[in-house]
Amino acid sequence: MQIGLVGLGKMGGNMRERLRNAGHTVVGYDTNPERADVDSLVELVDRLERPRAVWVMVPAGAATQHVVDQLATLLKPGDTVIDGGNSRWTDDEKHAEELGKRGINFVDAGVSGGVWGLKNGYALMVGGEKEHVDDLKPIFDALKPDGPYGYVHAGKVGAGHFSKMVHNGIEYAMMQAYAEGWELLEKVDSVDNVREVFRSWQEGTVIRSWLLDLAVNALDEDQHLEKLRGYADDSGEGRWTVEAAIDNAVPLPAITASLFARFASRQDDSPQMKMIAALRNQFGGHAVESAKK
Numbered sequence: 001m002q003i004g005l006v007g008l009g010k011m012g013g014n015m016r017e018r019l020r021n022a023g024h025t026v027v028g029y030d031t032n033p034e035r036a037d038v039d040s041l042v043e044l045v046d047r048l049e050r051p052r053a054v055w056v057m058v059p060a061g062a063a064t065q066h067v068v069d070q071l072a073t074l075l076k077p078g079d080t081v082i083d084g085g086n087s088r089w090t091d092d093e094k095h096a097e098e099l100g101k102r103g104i105n106f107v108d109a110g111v112s113g114g115v116w117g118l119k120n121g122y123a124l125m126v127g128g129e130k131e132h133v134d135d136l137k138p139i140f141d142a143l144k145p146d147g148p149y150g151y152v153h154a155g156k157v158g159a160g161h162f163s164k165m166v167h168n169g170i171e172y173a174m175m176q177a178y179a180e181g182w183e184l185l186e187k188v189d190s191v192d193n194v195r196e197v198f199r200s201w202q203e204g205t206v207i208r209s210w211l212l213d214l215a216v217n218a219l220d221e222d223q224h225l226e227k228l229r230g231y232a233d234d235s236g237e238g239r240w241t242v243e244a245a246i247d248n249a250v251p252l253p254a255i256t257a258s259l260f261a262r263f264a265s266r267q268d269d270s271p272q273m274k275m276i277a278a279l280r281n282q283f284g285g286h287a288v289e290s291a292k293k
């Protein structure tokens with residue numbers, strides 16, 4: 001099958017290779033000319049036979065919106081846009097509507113697997129109308145892992161990104177749990193080698209997982225993570241998961257705490273703990289520490 005791929009960074013670049021390895025024809029465009037097969041989105045569209053399929057794999061938000069807007073003017077009725085980035089699921093309905101007015105189909109695909117996807121395959125959570133999704137089956141088959149799982153048509157437009165968002169919420173909480181356990185083990189004198197405890201957990205335990213394997217990889221590279229600063233960014237999906245939990249009155253204490261832990265990691269000092277210290281001092285005369293100069 002032929003497909004256009006917009007965005008050839010860490011994800012799109014490897015996806016192009018996996019698709020080509022499976023015999024598909026991929027025309028790739030990226031604003032970075034060193035990565036691109038063609039010089040413009042116009043050329044990408046011209047190079048594809050109709051009905052065309054164009055997979056968008058650029059940062060969520062403004063960049064994805066920009067590409068969808070451009071494709072809306074370049075594609076023709078019967079063509080399909082797939083958004084494989086980590087877009088907010090509420091953007092999908094907007095995109096489906098904007099493209100649908102012109103007869104262009106829209107499918108959202110939550111993609112998991114990161115830079116390992118080229119070798120292991122990408123887990124795909126897809127949303128959209130059945131006939132649009134079914135037309136893309138050869139592409140999904142090439143990208144997905146080789147085993148029986150790793151692919152789902154989760155529901156209507158938006159369901160793919162909603163499922164991926166929840167997946168990432170779980171990812172936040174799992175990572176936070178491993179991180180907290182690791183810190184406690186490192187703190188006590190009784191445990192000689194925390195890295196080996198983590199390694200031992202990779203077989204037989206209740207908590208073995210791919211994230212645990214990756215934690216062991218990280219500890220093999222830097223046994224006490226001394227080269228890293230304790231700072232963690234976020235790209236939005238954790239926040240959206242918590243927002244959806246509030247909208248639906250579903251309690252998500254673990255995922256919410258793991259999101260807030262990342263926010264805390266960005267502070268050199270804690271303004272709210274200054275208030276706690278001040279109040280303890282006010283009511284109990286408890287000692288306070290001076291601010292660092």
Ligand SMILES: NC(=O)c1ccc[n+]([C@@H]2O[C@H](COP(=O)([O-])OP(=O)(O)OC[C@H]3O[C@@H](n4cnc5c(N)ncnc54)[C@H](O)[C@@H]3O)[C@@H](O)[C@H]2O)c1
Pocket residue numbers: 006007008009010011012029030031032035057058059060063066067084085086087111112113114115235
């Ligand atoms: N990295 C991951 O582990 C991962 C996993 C799943 C999903 N995602 C999602 O996939 C998308 C891409 O992620 P990535 O890690 O490959 O990012 P990246 O920053 O490595 O690559 C993005 C690419 O998009 C290109 N680009 C930006 N704006 C463009 C435009 N208007 N037209 C054409 N190209 C444009 C950039 O030049 C860059 O090459 C994001 O939405 C991300 O959230 C990432």
Ligand SMILES: O=C(O)[C@H](O)[C@@H](O)[C@H](O)[C@H](O)COP(=O)(O)O
Pocket residue numbers: 086111112113114168171233234235236237238
């Ligand atoms: O399933 C995956 O492959 C990852 O979840 C992937 O989507 C990516 O690494 C996240 O975007 C990071 O998300 P944060 O920047 O929010 O941690």
